[in-house]
Amino acid sequence: MNYRDKPDLQDRLAAExxxxxxxxxxxxxxQAWMREDAAIARAVRxxxxxxxxxxxxxxxxxxxxxxxxxxxxxxxxxxxxPEAKRGLWESLGFWRGWGLVTSxxxxxxxxxxxxxxxxxxxxxxxxxxxxxAEVPSTKMQxxxxxxxxxxxxxxxxxxxxxxxxxxxxxxxxxxEHKAGHSYELWGLPAKPGEAPTSLxxxxxxxxxxxxxxxxxxxxxxGFPQLAISIEPEGGSKTGLPTGPVVAKxxxxxxx
Amino acid sequence: MDAATNDRLKELLAACARRDQTAFARLYETTxxxxxxxxxxxxxxxDWAEEVLQDCYVSIWNNAQGYAPALSAPMTWMTSIVRNxxxxxxxxxxxxxxxxxxxxxxxxxxAIPSDAPGPLEQLSSSxxxxxxxxxxxxxxxxxxxxxxxxxxxxxxxSELASHLREPLGTVKTWIRRGLERLKGCLEGT
Numbered sequence: 001m002n003y004r005d006k007p008d009l010q011d012r013l014a015a016e017x018x019x020x021x022x023x024x025x026x027x028x029x030x031q032a033w034m035r036e037d038a039a040i041a042r043a044v045r046x047x048x049x050x051x052x053x054x055x056x057x058x059x060x061x062x063x064x065x066x067x068x069x070x071x072x073x074x075x076x077x078x079x080x081x082p083e084a085k086r087g088l089w090e091s092l093g094f095w096r097g098w099g100l101v102t103s104x105x106x107x108x109x110x111x112x113x114x115x116x117x118x119x120x121x122x123x124x125x126x127x128x129x130x131x132x133a134e135v136p137s138t139k140m141q142x143x144x145x146x147x148x149x150x151x152x153x154x155x156x157x158x159x160x161x162x163x164x165x166x167x168x169x170x171x172x173x174x175x176e177h178k179a180g181h182s183y184e185l186w187g188l189p190a191k192p193g194e195a196p197t198s199l200x201x202x203x204x205x206x207x208x209x210x211x212x213x214x215x216x217x218x219x220x221x222g223f224p225q226l227a228i229s230i231e232p233e234g235g236s237k238t239g240l241p242t243g244p245v246v247a248k249x250x251x252x253x254x255x
Numbered sequence: 256m257d258a259a260t261n262d263r264l265k266e267l268l269a270a271c272a273r274r275d276q277t278a279f280a281r282l283y284e285t286t287x288x289x290x291x292x293x294x295x296x297x298x299x300x301x302d303w304a305e306e307v308l309q310d311c312y313v314s315i316w317n318n319a320q321g322y323a324p325a326l327s328a329p330m331t332w333m334t335s336i337v338r339n340x341x342x343x344x345x346x347x348x349x350x351x352x353x354x355x356x357x358x359x360x361x362x363x364x365x366a367i368p369s370d371a372p373g374p375l376e377q378l379s380s381s382x383x384x385x386x387x388x389x390x391x392x393x394x395x396x397x398x399x400x401x402x403x404x405x406x407x408x409x410x411x412x413s414e415l416a417s418h419l420r421e422p423l424g425t426v427k428t429w430i431r432r433g434l435e436r437l438k439g440c441l442e443g444t
Contacts, residue, residue: 015434018335020297020342021405021412027342045327050441052331052338054391054406056384060288061295067305068283071312075276 007039014043018051144220148228148249155247157202157228159185161216163253167209168216170202175246177204184231185210186241187223188248196227201235226251260285264329271319279316286330287312290337297341297409307344311337342409390440398433401426 016022017030034040148157155174161167168185175183182204186196199219200210212219229236230243264285270278290311294304315333322332391399397419404410404418412430416423 012431012434015438016430019402019405019430019434020338020409021415021430023342023346023411027346048331048335049327050387050438051406052334053384053387054403055289055293055330055334055338057388058289058292058296058407061292062288063291063305063308067287067291067309068280070309071283071316072280074309074313075279075316 010040011043014040015047018044018047144216144251144253146226146249146251148226148247150247157247157249159226159251161212161220163217164215166212166215166219168199168212168220169207169209171207172202173206180233181243182231182233182235183228183246184235184241186227186229187220187251188225188227189222190224196241197223198236198239199226201231202228220251221253223251225249261328261330265324268315268319268322268324268329271316272322282315283312286333289330290333293334293337294341296407297338298344303344304341307337307340311340314340338409345409386441387437390437393440394433394436395429398429398436401429402433402437405430 013022013030017027017034022030030040034044143163144159144161146157146159148159149155155172157170157172157175160169170185172183177183183202185199185202187199188196199212202208202210225248227241227245227248229241229245231241232243236242264282267278267282267285271282287308291304291308294307294311295301298304298307311333314336322329327335391402394402401415401419404415410418412423412427415421415430416426419426
């Protein structure tokens, strides 16, 4: 359709675009015209001035505090690895995407993140693994999520536990189970001198669940980090890690 | 919104363009409840609205330098960002809708009260919206209803047609004529 020399048509399209009834491929096409044609952009601005005051009729709804926390973490100066990583960790969209298992969303995520720091891309690779797994829920609940990695990034473990549940779901990548040994999961307390607490032994499978001693809200809340050590079969006999720590990572509480 | 608030928001946006995070926090405090209501209404799901709102404020922060106070009022600029993001959001593949089908038992369309007189009355009580409220009041009832459902609830032509139980062509005409008359009315006032 030739719209360039038809100001009436331009104005009508601008009106329907602002109202919201211009949808589908027509909406995308119009957005492209708008970017390259100043007259159309002006028509859109004028319609926005006309119609947007209608929004004043809606009663205000205060968003939950977590929205602001998410925004704050995303606008933090993104020039260092760990900070950029935390931004992704705290983004609602990132975790909802994880719960939704839509390949489209995951692809969008990879594109969005590939333009950032290389440290972050590492995280996405891990998520790709989980994306294909049977995730614990189609909708993220208030939960604890941890991502553990070894120093080289070769081995990765992801854990998830709903706050009210004593079941912790896990998935591992790049970890070999050897006869005579077990991998044991530990909660690391915030204070350096305090002893780790065993959360359970991971079954020799790629994915599964372990039973926590109590609901995640009690069992996991005291541990900002989780770690995995190699122990004798069935777990440490002393109640403390005895073998080398092979993976470690932050445990985050969502909601 | 009165002129003083408008000026204040312009100052806050200018400060955001200078990367002043305190100003950005104030801007959020002042405007987020209004913008969230817009998103919740169109998306009808608070979790989606939270996600969209988060993206929009990040985008407002990143694009504050591009805001031209001479061209649009601050609230218009921000509300348009939110509405556009919501409408784009509704175009995504809707896998999760199928996943969660059966969760809410009410028909979302039944929960929509825009055909009630409420919004129009409320609009007249807000100073900057009086002109549009006045002009909406002069539309034929069917035109007004169609325009309001499209604006507040993000309904497409075909959603409007099935909600109002009218042929698609009729609904399109109401919208087109309604918009023409609104423009004429607003330019006359």
